[in-house]
Amino acid sequence: MxxxxxxxxxxxxxxxxxxxxxxxxxxxxxxxxxxxxxxxxxxxxxxxxxxxxxxxxxxxxxxxxxxxxxxxxRATGTRSLVRFVESGCDDEATRVLCEAAVTLHAASDDLLFADAGALDAPELVPLRVWFRELLNRADGTRATVAGSDPGFVRRAAAIARELLDGEDTGPQEVVALHGDIHHGNVLDFGERDWLAIDPKGLVGDRAFDYCNLLCNPSHERALEPGRLERQFAVAADASGLAPDRLARWLVAWCGLSSVWFAIDGDAAHTASAAAIGKRALALLR
Missing domain, CATH: 3.30.200.20 (Phosphorylase Kinase; domain 1)
Structure with a gap:
């Protein structure tokens, strides 16, 4: 090579x-x-x-x-957040993931205010663009994907639109987002401790980065009785986010995720992503 x-x-x-x-x-x-x-x-x-x-x-x-x-x-440490969850340390894994997000967001200015003409200036995708598959299908621009839950998709899209429309005037804090924080994307780097890999490179409300971790390390785990509610509380506390704001972004994310799985023809994950989103609806105040 x-x-x-x-x-x-x-x-x-x-x-x-x-x-x-x-x-x-x-x-x-x-x-x-x-x-x-x-x-x-x-x-x-x-x-x-x-x-x-x-x-x-x-x-x-x-x-x-x-x-x-x-x-x-290279990550050379022996610890694994997936194994944390498997060994009963779910709360600790969630806190590690939230701390990773906080650390990355603290460096946002380096990305948001980089010289646009610089060769190494990163391209960041706005959340409105990232959510287009959900928004387009909910407003009729594209047909509903076979296998998805139309009612949940419409509700999730409505919440997503409200959040996205309020980015400049609501309580959102716009940062450079990792976009895919979960138990397999924050690794043990030994002396450097836990570090993130494989970012998507998005920009938008910081609350978005705490949603995918609540759906992981698997949908089956996320849907265990009481698990989502407990880890949601841990994430809200560790991130300092208002619970209602985090819950709304979680519903929106699950709607987008469900649509993506439906596009890929993955019926099982289409349904499980929607199921997590419906549980998140119950967390709204």
């Missing part, structure tokens, strides 16, 4: 693939561990630019970047 040669890297394990990237554990020229990530889609390239802009503040450091290739510091 040309990147191994160009950056003087040695493979340190088998490469593996995701739907959007090819990743290879490597050793740098000085023997330190790294992770070579080669993106397959534009969204991943944008995420790499966001990681670079965070400059290691709450996120994995970018050691080198060119085109679709990204060289990152």
């Amino acid at each position: 040309e990147w191994l040669r160009r950056w003087r890297l040695q493979p340190d394990g088998d490469a593996f693939e995701t739907a959007t990237s090819v990743l290879t554990p490597v050793l740098l020229a000085d023997g330190k561990p790294g992770m070579l990530k080669v993106a397959r889609v534009a969204e991943e390239i944008r995420g790499g630019a966001v990681l670079a802009a965070w400059n290691g503040h709450g996120a994995a450091r970018v050691l080198a970047a060119e085109g679709a290739a990204l060289l990152l510091e």
Whole structure:
């Protein structure tokens, strides 16, 4: 691979693939561990630019970047937030995820006020654009996706529209968002503690970044009796968000997630995302 040669890297394990990237554990020229990530889609390239802009503040450091290739510091710690949940430390995992979001949001100015003409200025996607599939289907611009719950989709879209329309005048705090904080995207980096990886690179109300973690590490776990309500309370406390505001964003996120799963033909997750959203409706005051 040309990147191994160009950056003087040695493979340190088998490469593996995701739907959007090819990743290879490597050793740098000085023997330190790294992770070579080669993106397959534009969204991943944008995420790499966001990681670079965070400059290691709450996120994995970018050691080198060119085109679709990204060289990152590697998570070498042994702790796992998924295992935290499995071992009964669900509350602690949620607090770690919330702390990760708080840390990233504190560095927002570096992304929001970067020189737009700079080559390394990250592109951030507004939440209104991110939510377009939900909004378009609810207002009739596009047909309802087969398998989705039309009633819930309409309710979630109405709440999303209210939130998005109030971004400049409501209680929202607009920040650079990770966009996909969950138990598999905040890893143990040893001495550097917990750090985020794989951002989507969005911009909007900070409350949005606390929603996906409540639907993870799996929908089945999120739907266990009392689990959503308890972790919702933990997240509201750790984030300092008003519970009603967080609940509204959670409903909106579940609506969007359900529509995305329906578009992908995933009937089970279409239904479970909607089920989480309906439980979130009960949290509204």
